[in-house]
Structure formats: structure tokens, C-alpha cells
Amino acid sequence: MAQKFHNTLSDRLEVFEPAEPGKVRIYVCGPTVYDYAHLGHIRAYVVYDVMVRHLRQSGLLVQYVRNITDIDDKIIKRASELGESPLALAARFTAAFQEDLQRVLCVAPDLEPKVTEHLPEIIALIERLCAKGAAYAADGDVYFDVQAFPDYGKLSHRKVADLEFGASGRLGDGEDQKKRHPADFALWKASKPGEPSWQSPWGPGRPGWHIECSAMCMRHLGESFDLHGGGLDLVFPHHENEIAQSEAATGKPLARLWVHNGFIEVNKEKMSKSLGNFFTARECFRRVEPEAVRYFVLTTHYRAPLSLDWTVGEKGEVTGFPQIEECERRLDYLYSTKQRIASIAPGRIDPSAPVEPELRELPARLSAALDDDLNMPVALAVTADLLKRANDLADLASRKQGKVSQGALTAVRAAFTALGTELGLGLDDPQAFLARVRSRRALALGLSEAEIEALIVERFEARKNRSFARADEIRAQLLRTGVELMDGAEGTTWRLL
RNA sequence: GGUGCCGUAGCCAAGCGGUUAGGCAAUGGUUUGCAAAACCAUCACACACCGGUUCGAAUCCGGUCGGCACCUCCA
Secondary structure, eight states, X not given: OOEEEEETXXXXXXXXXXXXXXXXXXXEOOOBOSSOOBHHHHHHHHHHHHHHHHHHHTTOEEXXXXXXXXXXXXXXXXXXXXXXXXXXXXXXXXXXXXXXXXXTTOOOOSBOOBGGGOHHHHHHHHHHHHHTTSEEEETTEEEEOGGGOTTTTXXXXXXXXXXXXXXXXXXXXXXHXXXXXXXXXXXXXXXXXXXXXXXXXXXXXXXXXXXXXXXXXHHHHOSSEEEEEEEGGGIIIIIHHHHHHHHHHHSSOSEEEEEXXXXXXXXXXXXXXXXXXXXXXXXXXXXXXXXXXXXXHHTSOTXXXXXXXXXXXXXXXXEEOHHHHXXXXXXXXXXXXXXXXHTOOGGGEETTSOOXXXXXXXXXXXXXXXXXXXXXXXXXXXXXXXXXXXXXXXHHHHSTTOOEEHHHHHHXXXXXXXXXXXXXXXXXXXXXXXXXXXXXXXHHHTOOHHHHHHHHHHHHHHHHTTOHHHHHHHHXXXXXXXXXXXXXXXXXXXXXX
């Protein structure tokens, strides 16, 4: 089965074929670790996580590299504000980042290289560029000479002549006077006293923003590899510059397929650190299950904008994220369904009954959706179909004399497994997930689980004595506080509205 | 100024030239001591607007309107 992905380089959907059959080498630009990850970061890394999971599920051996940029101007600035050493600050936020991604069930990359561990590679690459005449030193800095690379602009589809220099209003720090051309960018920056620095042929300094990715991806994946990914905002200048400095040095295409994910938007604007309109992953995890955040990312195609809403209280404080809460309810449904399937009694299973062929096709449909430029919303539509069919089976098993086909159950379980391996959904223990969500909601409403349970016991006694009036009174009383009772074959359970 | 993206039924969201995408909400039904959950049905002859191409267009082309992004901080 062939995968198709949108290639930013050609701006078209392309059939994805790894250079080495059966093996895929992927590099995804990781974060600059000067703060906690926000939802935009989570979106990006969940998208590439689904991609990696899907490629692996398709039988490919994937080598997944995602860097950590642990030295940079913003890290230095934040560290000095906090009175912390830049490296300590970076280490702290690296750990937080890894923890956040783990909570949204992202598989760890095979390698997570750090800039500070690749200074020799970075310096060697800059020297190589200088030797080729593609870079020049100026007063302790080294710049890439854009005019020496005729292909400059091929990724972002723009011409150097068309660039509006200073459009973002960030020029004038003195760098432009050292540059031969305004589009030239720093490969190496001389350090100021007190800043972290490394020795180099140009004096003490630190790497520019783009060179580290070129050095690290080529170090770990070779001078040419299959797929390079990142956020849409990295297309220009970051990835354009990566291409320029890598290809100017090697003469080979850096990556064949360039994939970019869209932004999370707030009030139709991009969520970003600079606009200050972001929510950290941690803030969200306090209100919803991390897996619901993951599900939320899957609800929209990865290249389209994903718009985030939230509710506010009287003091203007954030009280919730309705869309993500909705995703949590979908996961509630998913886990309840899984639990229902798991609890079908052996006596209710008919080993010889036939299986609807549609049930067996579910994993293939899931896979086909992802083959098509990682169409996650369609994968969720397949998921909805699975859950409906699974509940149908569970309903059948709970009917008088009802029996379900062993083959159907096997097919449903296989589909659940595919859901976990391809989308990373439903990997938790159903009971644990459902109990956790319920407890958190009860806490948010200020309800005591023990009191609820006590009332359920009282109601059970009332019902046993056929005192339905009292039973209904308890139901109504709990309902007023937001607790809904559900009488099932195995006793009464409850949930929060 | 340059380069792109988006506008789909009450809300969210697929779609890439011809067959019911899907979800949420709402309403009706099956089920239940009463409920909920679950399932079924309806809402759905929707595709910003105006032209054009085509046997056929949400989908292709041209234009208009509205919104957004990038043009050296960004996932």
C-alpha cells in the first residue's frame, strides 16, 4: 500500500518511496527549550507521531530523529531573567517537554540530539561552507552567502528579490551591517561576555539558529534522507536555510519530502509565544485528559488550521476547553465500548456464527485513510464506525438468548489494536481511564464520591423493596448536583454531566 | 509589495470531476419499574458570491468579497 504525502517542495501530493526500500529516515524539528510546550507544539509532535506510527504499521523500519535546541538567544535571555544558567534552564524544559509528549502518548524518537552535543559537527559544516565560498566570516560572526546558492527559495517558493526585508520589524541589531546581502543569515555568532560559548576558528561563539539542524540531521541520517517535518512557520526561513547550507555543502538534496503541519489558532490568529495567546499543554492537562488533547489534534487534517475555543469564568479566568472536553467524551465512549466488549461472557459467544465482512475491513480502512496524506479525520470516521459496530455486538450479547459471533469479536479486537498502533488511541486501561475522568469531574464540581456511593446503596435497597418513589427521589437529587445514575446488569454506575 | 492558505448544512469537519464521509447538538423510535448508556431514524436535495469549461463542478479555470499565514522569534 503506497503512502501519499503533500510535499512542500513541489507543493503537490506525492507517492512516498523511501530511498532505501523498507527503511525510512525522518527528521522532525524539535523545540527550542526555553519554556513549557504549548498546544501548538503538541499538535506538531502528535501529527508526526501518527505519521511514524503509521509508517511502522505499514511495515517500514522507521528511524525517527527529533532534535532539542538547547542553546539559543531566547534561552540565554530567559535564563538571565530567571537568574538560572542557560544550560540548566534548557535541561529543565527538555525534561518537561519529554514528559508532556509522553502524556499525549507520543512514541519517543529513536534519537533526540541536542545542539550542545554537536558543536564539532556544526563547526565542521561551517568550515566546509567557508571552504566552498558559500559562507564568509565577519568580525567573529560567520554568515551564509545566499547569492552563492542559486536554489535559494525553492522550498518556500519565493525569490530573494521578492523578499521584503525587515517585514517582521526585527532588523537593526547591527547584524545587517556585517552582511553582504540582507538575506544572508548567521551560521556562527560571536558571544558576548558571560554568554555560553564554544571555541571556534572564528573565536568564541555559538551556532546560529539554522545550522544546528543541518549538522544534526546529516550526522544521524546522512547527507540525504527521506522526510523532514516541522511546523508551517519553519518553512521560511528555517527550512529554506537548512536546505541552503546543507545542499551548498554537499551538493545533494537534503530531504526529498518536506512536510509541514498547520497552526493551532485562537480567534483566527496563530497561537504563538510572541502573541502571548497560547495555552501550555500542562494548563490543559489540568482540565482534560492528555489523551483528549491528542484526540483533538486528530479531528482536523494536519495541514489545515485547528481553531481552539475556551470558556471563561466571571473573573475572566479560563474554565474549560469545550472542544477538548468533547474529545474526552468521545474517549469515554471508546473506553466504555472497549470495556463492554471485554466483559462479554463466554456463554454469550457463538464460535460458529458468521462474521460481517465489514468488521474485518476496519483496520485496512484505517490504514488507507492515513495513506492518503495522513487523513486523520477520516481515520476517526472509521473509528466511529468501529465503536458503533462494537456496541451493536455488546447490545446483542446483553439481550435475552443473545449470542455474538466469535469471529466478530476477534475482528473488533483487531480493529481496536489497529487504533492503538496507528493513531495511538485507546492504549490506556479502560477502567483506569473512566475512573480518572470521573474523579476529576467530581472534584471539579466539588462532589464527594463517597456520598454518591452511599446514596446509590440506599437507592439499591429502595429498589429492592420496590420503593420506586424513594429511588426516583434519589435519582433526581443526584441529577440536580450533576450526577447521572445508570442502572446496568452489573449494578448501578454513575457519571457526571 | 511578494508568496501561499482558507470560506461546506445549527456547530465542528472530510472531500481533489460523477456512488450516504464522520462527529456534536436537536427531534422521534427501540430498550428501561423510571432513567441513562447503547442502537436505529430524521435534520442533510450543504458547499462565500459572479461568470466560464464539461454530458456532469463543493471539486477545474477567471474574477469578486471576507478571513488568515509567511517575508530572518515561532511547531
